[in-house]
Amino acid sequence: xxxxxxxxxxxxxxxxxxxxxxxxxxxxxxxxxxxxxxxxxxxxxxxxxxxxxxxxxxxxxxxxxxxxxxxxxxxxxxxxxxxxxxxxxxxxxxxxxxxxxxxxxxxxxxxxxxxxxxxxxxxxxxxxxxxxxxxxxxxxxxxxxxxxxxxxxxxxxxxxxxxxxxxxxxxxxxxxxxxxxxxxxxxxxxxxxxxxxxxxxxxxxxxxxxxxxxxxxxxxxxx
Amino acid sequence: xxxxxxxxxxxxxxxxxxxxxxxxxxxxxxxxxxxxxxxxxxxxxxxxxxxxxxxxxxxxxxxxxxxxxxxxxxxxxxxxxxxxxxxxxxxxxxxxxxxxxxxxxxxxxxxxxxxxxxxxxxxxxxxxxxxxxxxxxxxxxxxxxxxxxxxxxxxxxxxxxxxxxxxxxxxxxxxxxxxxxxxxxxxxxxxxxxxxxxxxxxxxxxxxxxxxxxxxxxxxxxx
Numbered sequence: 305x306x307x308x309x310x311x312x313x314x315x316x317x318x319x320x321x322x323x324x325x326x327x328x329x330x331x332x333x334x335x336x337x338x339x340x341x342x343x344x345x346x347x348x349x350x351x352x353x354x355x356x357x358x359x360x361x362x363x364x365x366x367x368x369x370x371x372x373x374x375x376x377x378x379x380x381x382x383x384x385x386x387x388x389x390x391x392x393x394x395x396x397x398x399x400x401x402x403x404x405x406x407x408x409x410x411x412x413x414x415x416x417x418x419x420x421x422x423x424x425x426x427x428x429x430x431x432x433x434x435x436x437x438x439x440x441x442x443x444x445x446x447x448x449x450x451x452x453x454x455x456x457x458x459x460x461x462x463x464x465x466x467x468x469x470x471x472x473x474x475x476x477x478x479x480x481x482x483x484x485x486x487x488x489x490x491x492x493x494x495x496x497x498x499x500x501x502x503x504x505x506x507x508x509x510x511x512x513x514x515x516x517x518x519x520x521x522x523x524x525x526x527x
Numbered sequence: 528x529x530x531x532x533x534x535x536x537x538x539x540x541x542x543x544x545x546x547x548x549x550x551x552x553x554x555x556x557x558x559x560x561x562x563x564x565x566x567x568x569x570x571x572x573x574x575x576x577x578x579x580x581x582x583x584x585x586x587x588x589x590x591x592x593x594x595x596x597x598x599x600x601x602x603x604x605x606x607x608x609x610x611x612x613x614x615x616x617x618x619x620x621x622x623x624x625x626x627x628x629x630x631x632x633x634x635x636x637x638x639x640x641x642x643x644x645x646x647x648x649x650x651x652x653x654x655x656x657x658x659x660x661x662x663x664x665x666x667x668x669x670x671x672x673x674x675x676x677x678x679x680x681x682x683x684x685x686x687x688x689x690x691x692x693x694x695x696x697x698x699x700x701x702x703x704x705x706x707x708x709x710x711x712x713x714x715x716x717x718x719x720x721x722x723x724x725x726x727x728x729x730x731x732x733x734x735x736x737x738x739x740x741x742x743x744x745x746x747x748x749x750x
Contacts, residue, residue, distance in 0.1 A: 339680075363679040383676045412676055425667045427680035433660050434685050436717040437653060438740040440710065444648045448746045453606045453635055455747055456586040457562075457650035458688045462657050465681045467744045470737035474730050481725045487663065488722045492715050494659040499711045502704045507697050514693035517661040521690045523671045524678055 306399070310336040315475035318347055325353040333396040335360045339423060340479040341387045341416040358400045359387040359416065362409060363427070367467040379407040387416045424483035431465045431473055432488060438466035529622070533559040538698035541570055548576040556619040558583045562646060563702040564610045564639040581623045582610040582639065585632060586650070590690040602630040610639045647706035654688045654696055655711060661689035 308328065310321050317338060324334055325348070335358040336344060345359050364382035366373060384404050389397055404411050414422070441459070445451045451459070477484055501510045531551065533544050540561060547557055548571070558581040561567060568582050587605035589596060607627050612620055627634050637645070664682065668674045674682070700707055724733045 363677060365680070367681075382679050385677075410676070422668070422673050422677055423680065425664050426674060426677035426682045429663065430660060430681040430685040432718065432721060433656050434681070435737055435740050436714060436721055437656050438743040439717050439736065440652065440714045441648050442740065442742065442746075444710070444713065445645070450645055451649060451743075451746050452749050453633070454586060454608075454645055454649035456605050457588070457646070458590075458653040458657070459649045460747055461684050461687055462653040463743055463747075464684055466740050468737075470734045470741065473737060474734045477721075477725050477733065478728050478730055481728065485722050485726050487667070488718055488725075490667065491659060491663045492718050492722075494662050495655065495711055495715055495718075498655060498659055498700075499708050499715075502700050502711075503708050505701055505704065507701055510700065511693045511697045513662065514658055514691075514696060517658050517665065517689050518693065519665065520661040520674075520686055523665075523674050524683055524686075526675050 305332050307403070308332060308334045310334065310338075313472050313475050314338040314340050314343070314479050317344055321357070322348065322351060325351055325356055328353065328356055330356070330393075331396075332356060333358060333392075333399050335400060337362055339427065339476045341385070341414075341419040343479050345388055345416040354391055355393040356396060358389070358392045358397060360400070360404075361385040361387075361419065361423070362404075364409075367464055369469045369472065379409050382409055384409040384411045385419055386411060386413050387419055389413055420480050421483050424480050424487045428476060428480055428484050429487040429491060431468060432477070432484070433491065434463055434465035435468075435473075438463045528555050530626070531555060531557045533557065533561075536695055536698050537561040537563050537566070537702050540567055544580070545571065545574055548574055548579055551576065551579055553579070553616075554619075555579060556581060556622050558623060560585055562650065562699045564608070564637075564642040566702050568611055568639040577614055578616040579619060581612070581615045581620065583623070583627075584608040584610075584642065584646070585627075587632075590687055592692045592695065602632050605632055607632040607634045608642055609634060609636050610642055612636055643703050644706050647703050647710045651699060651703055651707050652710040652714060654691060655700070655707070656714065657686055657688035658691075658696075661686045 308324055310317060312320065317336060321336060328334060334356050337360055338344060339361060341359050341361060348354055348357055362379060362382060362384045364378050401411065441451060531547055533540060535543065540559060544559060551557060557579050559567060560583055562584060564582050564584060571577055571580055585602060585605060585607045587601050664674060
């Protein structure tokens with residue numbers, strides 16, 4: 305084989321990827337697409353076929369999984385993060401880049417530690433916030449018709465990620481636990497701050513915080 | 528005039544709507560579209576033209592505001608909540624329903640207190656969660672390119688509501704402060720619970736909670 309792509313929940317990658325690497329020849333590229341990168345890079349650090357491996361994280365997908373969730377052109381214009389590129393054999397690394405270029409992805413490079421910190425905030429915390437929003441609302445609204453009827457006002461998109469697969473996300477949360485716990489703490493601090501301002505009816509400070517956060521509009525509009 | 532529609536930030540409605548009601552004739556319908564209903568219903572409780580007023584909340588819109596944010600067919604199939612319908616003059620109430628039907632809205636009825644509790648959870652908490660997610664990520668990611676590059680993985684939709692107008696949302700949060708503060712408390716409790724399970728690496732319980740919350744898929748798919 306020229307290429308083996310490992311796409312399994314991030315806890316199942318251990319014990320699988322090393323067995324695959326054990327039996328491949330020098331010209332086989334093995335890459336993963338997991339949402340955490342420090343654990344897998346550490347795990348394979350001393351593997352004798354380390355140079356056959358490329359650590360990748362294509363930032364693309366939806367809340368749905370399985371063959372029916374396939375989307376044509378899913379990867380076009382999306383970010384692909386590659387870690388420790390220098391540890392991959394040059395020829396195999398070149399092959400990987402050709403594949404990602406053919407998929408029209410935007411490739412960026414990060415060390416595994418930085419990757420896991422950044423995705424804790426920009427990706428994993430979004431999933432935590434969405435799952436817990438769903439939990440809070442389901443617990444309160446015993447009558448599910450109310451959730452459905454009132455979902456139009458923002459809830460539906462904010463809770464979208466809570467439809468994601470628990471088998472995919474449980475191990476991601478666990479593998480990134482230190483970074484994610486810190487992110488959740490900061491998020492909770494901000495929520496408590498906002499609550500205090502609401503309770504104190506501090507409209508000036510409240511407006512200021514919402515205004516500052518509105519900057520997200522310009523940040524996400526750069527494309 | 529047959530119809531006066533009051534569509535202003537919910538704090539500006541006081542002092543405006545009563546002056547409007549003061550000068551209208553018996554055949555003029557005045558309705559508001561604010562996101563909180565208990566304060567305005569209480570405010571107009573003893574107004575001598577109370578029967579000219581209808582308290583409405585069409586659950587439709589985007590994170591954008593102003594004329595450029597207009598969307599054709601915005602109201603089709605969306606929920607419209609009417610409060611204290613019995614306090615509106617019958618003929619004027621009928622006119623209002625004809626208008627909402629012509630817009631193809633789904634009208635439901637609630638008392639103002641229940642309305643404000645339900646929207647605290649299903650709408651206002653979504654906005655709080657999204658605004659604070661944006662704040663947390665902006666504070667952490669000093670390099671805004673990282674936010675942009677990594678936004679693909681769920682962040683962009685979860686933070687969408689943080690683009691909303693601070694002048695619209697500050698007074699909504701304040702007018703619904705008691706219900707919203709309770710909702711934020713329950714949300715924070717759930718976030719802290721999830722964090723503990725992550726830190727303890729309790730994958731079984733974590734998976735169970737995410738699975739329970741996945742029900743949101745079926746609830747939102749009822750249409």
